[in-house]
Amino acid sequence: MDENATSTTDAAASVAPSVRRPLMPTAARIAFVPYLVFVALVVFLPADDAARVTGIVQWAAHVFAGWGLPLHETAVVLEFVANIALFVPFGLLARFAMPRIPAWTVVVAGCLTSTAIELVQLAIPSRVATVADVIANTLGAVLGVVLAAAVRSAAGRRVGRRDPA
Numbered sequence: 001m002d003e004n005a006t007s008t009t010d011a012a013a014s015v016a017p018s019v020r021r022p023l024m025p026t027a028a029r030i031a032f033v034p035y036l037v038f039v040a041l042v043v044f045l046p047a048d049d050a051a052r053v054t055g056i057v058q059w060a061a062h063v064f065a066g067w068g069l070p071l072h073e074t075a076v077v078l079e080f081v082a083n084i085a086l087f088v089p090f091g092l093l094a095r096f097a098m099p100r101i102p103a104w105t106v107v108v109a110g111c112l113t114s115t116a117i118e119l120v121q122l123a124i125p126s127r128v129a130t131v132a133d134v135i136a137n138t139l140g141a142v143l144g145v146v147l148a149a150a151v152r153s154a155a156g157r158r159v160g161r162r163d164p165a
Helices: 003-014 023-044 047-054 056-066 071-097 103-121 131-161
Strands: none
Touching: 023 047, 023 071, 023 103, 056 071, 071 103, 071 131, 103 131
16 A cells, blocks of 8 residues: 555545434424524514414404304313414423423423513513413413424434334
């Protein structure tokens, strides 16, 4: 073996291999930003402005009322469900963005985030802070964490079924 080949091999060995990050955490971190901006708009805008964004809840309550369901009670249930849905992406994106953080930590973070939102809403005259919203948002974070686990499990099974090439 000549001296040139040895020095080239040594030089290649001394260069650290590039560290490649998995795509999913990076994509989830990027998606988390617009999601949090959307949540902030929904929860911190004055009630009249937020109603333009979340007006679907009242619209759906009126549709159900047209079918004979009581309007007020239907609106309360739909708002609770909407608050759950609002935080499902929190749990899902947080689990994918920070895969090494335990699931219970994501749920606690969802609960604390919701609590902070409700505390800020106390200072917004047109908003109403409720414990029910914290409960619903926390349930949404739990569902997001469960959904993330299901997606990971399904992806793992799919990868495991591939035939080696």
